[in-house]
Amino acid sequence: MENNHLIWDEKSRKDRFKNRIFTIQERVCVSPEGREGIFSVMDCRDWAIVIPLLDAPAGKEEASGSFVMVRQWRHGSRSLSLEFPGGVCEPGEAPEAAAARELSEETAYTPGRILKLGEMSPNPAIMTNRVHFFLADSLRDTGSRNLDADEYVDVEIVPTDTVIRNMGKPPYIHSLMAAALMLYMRTGTGC
Amino acid sequence: MENNHLIWDEKSRKDRFKNRIFTIQERVCVSPEGREGIFSVMDCRDWAIVIPLLDAPAGKEEASGSFVMVRQWRHGSRSLSLEFPGGVCEPGEAPEAAAARELSEETAYTPGRILKLGEMSPNPAIMTNRVHFFLADSLRDTGSRNLDADEYVDVEIVPTDTVIRNMGKPPYIHSLMAAALMLYMRTGTGC
Numbered sequence: 480m481e482n483n484h485l486i487w488d489e490k491s492r493k494d495r496f497k498n499r500i501f502t503i504q505e506r507v508c509v510s511p512e513g514r515e516g517i518f519s520v521m522d523c524r525d526w527a528i529v530i531p532l533l534d535a536p537a538g539k540e541e542a543s544g545s546f547v548m549v550r551q552w553r554h555g556s557r558s559l560s561l562e563f564p565g566g567v568c569e570p571g572e573a574p575e576a577a578a579a580r581e582l583s584e585e586t587a588y589t590p591g592r593i594l595k596l597g598e599m600s601p602n603p604a605i606m607t608n609r610v611h612f613f614l615a616d617s618l619r620d621t622g623s624r625n626l627d628a629d630e631y632v633d634v635e636i637v638p639t640d641t642v643i644r645n646m647g648k649p650p651y652i653h654s655l656m657a658a659a660l661m662l663y664m665r666t667g668t669g670c
Numbered sequence: 671m672e673n674n675h676l677i678w679d680e681k682s683r684k685d686r687f688k689n690r691i692f693t694i695q696e697r698v699c700v701s702p703e704g705r706e707g708i709f710s711v712m713d714c715r716d717w718a719i720v721i722p723l724l725d726a727p728a729g730k731e732e733a734s735g736s737f738v739m740v741r742q743w744r745h746g747s748r749s750l751s752l753e754f755p756g757g758v759c760e761p762g763e764a765p766e767a768a769a770a771r772e773l774s775e776e777t778a779y780t781p782g783r784i785l786k787l788g789e790m791s792p793n794p795a796i797m798t799n800r801v802h803f804f805l806a807d808s809l810r811d812t813g814s815r816n817l818d819a820d821e822y823v824d825v826e827i828v829p830t831d832t833v834i835r836n837m838g839k840p841p842y843i844h845s846l847m848a849a850a851l852m853l854y855m856r857t858g859t860g861c
Contacts, residue, residue, distance in 0.1 A: 482750055485822045487743050494688040496694050498710045499797070501692060503687050508745060516820050518745040519689045521712065552678050554699060554709040556794035559673055597838030599845040601793065603747035605691070610845060612838075629707050631676045643856060647788030647803075654790040654801060658848035664855050665834060 484511050500567075504607075522545050522607045523632070527577035528565035530596070531588055531615040534637060547618065549585050550633040550650060561635065561650040561657055574598075574611035582615055584625040586634045591617025592620045595663035601655060612659045614666070675702050686710070695798075713798045719756035719850050720804040722779055722788070724827060729762070734830045738809065740776050741824040741841060752826065752841040754850055762765040765789075765802035767852075773806055775816040777825045782808025787853035792846060803850045 488509045496503040501523040509515055546563065553560045564585040575593055585590035596612040604656040626632060634661050643649045646660055679700040687694040692714040698708055726733035737754065745752045755776045759768040774780050787803040787846055817823060836842045837851055 482741070482824075485741065485824060487745065487748060489748070498696075500710060505689075506745060510820060511822055514820065519691065520746045548677065550673070552676050553791070554678065554697060555711045555797045556791045557680070557798075558793070558794065560717070569731060572696035585780060599838055600747045600751070600843045601845050603744035603749065603751045603844055604721045606746045607748075629701060629705065630799050631702055634675075635677060636758055646856070647790055647853060652791045653794050654792050654849040657790060658845040659851045661848045661852035661855065662838060664852065665837070 486511060490515070492644055502549060513559040520605050520607055523567075524570070525568045525577075525608050526601065526610045526655075527574045527581060527613065528563050529578040529582050529590075529593070529615050530563050530659055530663050531582055531586065531618055532589070532614060532616045532639070533618055534616070534619050539616060545636045545638050546581075546587060546633050546642055547586050547588055548637050548642070550635055551631060553653075557654060558652065559650050560653050561632070562656050565655075568611075573615060575613060578611070578615070583621070585630075585632050587621050587624045588615075588618040589620065590615035590622055596659065596666070599658060610655060610658075612662050614663060677702060681706070682730050689733060711796050711798055711849070714730075714758075715761075716759045716765060716768075716799050717780040717801045717846075718759055718765045718772060718804065719754050719801060719846060720769040720773050720781075720784070720806050721754050721850055721854050722773055722777065722781070722806060724807055724809055725807070725831070732836060736778050736827045736829050737833055738773075738779055739828050739833070742822060747843060749843065750841050751844050753844050753847050756846075759802075766804060769802070769806070769815065774812070776821075776823050778812050778815045779806075779809040780812055781806035782810065783859045787850065787857070792851060801846060803847075803853050836848055 488505045492504050492506045501521050531547035533545045535544045547643050550561045564579040564582045593615045601610045646657050681698045683695050683697045692712050697709050700859045720740035724736045726735045741752045755773045757772040789802050792801045
């Protein structure tokens with residue numbers, strides 16, 4: 480195979496830390512030239528993120544619509560973050576079902592249609608899982624959210640061009656939302 | 671403050687695992703309603719990622735140019751990944767200097783100009799650090815790379831529209847590269 484000079488073998492792995500969200504594994508790997516190295520990775524379940532698109536109101540069809548977003552505290556950055564809805568895929572749950580569930584739980588909107596935009600590794604260097612991106616439209620507001628006891632989430636409706644223009648400035652700080660937005664912009668509806 | 675109903679306080683923190691790349695901390699935090707919870711976060715140094723843009727060749731100025739990319743094995747995904755150059759900011763090193771250094775070490779190109787595209791949290795839920803995104807152009811090929819002993823990296827020149835079209839399909843699997851591309855597309859030169 481043409482890329483053999485780049486590929487490492489795994490020799491063994493060991494769990495070093497475990498909580499309800501992730502496990503830190505140390506993996507002993509062997510380089511293409513036969514040298515051993517230890518690499519630590521974070522093993523977690525897959526994630527699903529969904530861009531909920533509200534059409535422009537009747538009479539303003541020339542506008543580009545809005546996203547339904549969620550504002551919440553994030554313990555890594557110790558700051559508020561304004562994001563697309565998303566979360567962890569439960570065991571046995573399809574990513575699309577997880578996306579629809581998180582959308583409904585966090586925002587009370589249910590999607591009339593949900594389309595897969597793409598799938599990536601959040602960080603292939605140190606994370607084992609995948610993140611699945613969706614676009615949801617024909618939304619219906621059920622008026623009823625379903626938050627966990629430790630979830631404090633505000634829902635905000637933000638014009639699409641405001642999100643694109645401000646991504647990277649607080650509170651639009653989450654790189655996975657920028658990745659989702661890249662896939663959305665590629666569809667040609669966003670830029 | 672209007673967002674007080676979303677903000678958590680930190681009560682204490684403790685290191686639970688440490689290697690040369692990151693530390694796993696457990697943080698005891700207090701919810702807006704006074705309930706305690708434990709949240710694990712990955713603490714690491716900031717990262718810098720640089721999009722190296724090669725102009726279209728003379729006589730083909732209507733083309734959109736190419737990116738200088740690096741193909742390497744990633745131990746989290748256990749797969750090859752085709753990425754923009756990047757890496758960890760060393761202690762005391764400005765993100766822009768880290769971006770230029772990683773570009774030169776991994777690809778042998780030095781930038782005539784380097785522009786900041788933006789800055790985000792790789793994952794504000796579970797990571798404490800920031801990722802800084804740059805665009806480099808007026809590139810000069812010095813012909814001399816400087817890889818670490820355990821780095822095996824191929825350099826590839828890829829047309830910009832190929833990268834945009836294929837992001838999310840192997841080997842374009844890294845979400846931070848999609849986030850970088852979103853900022854690039856926003857500049858209006860990419861879409």
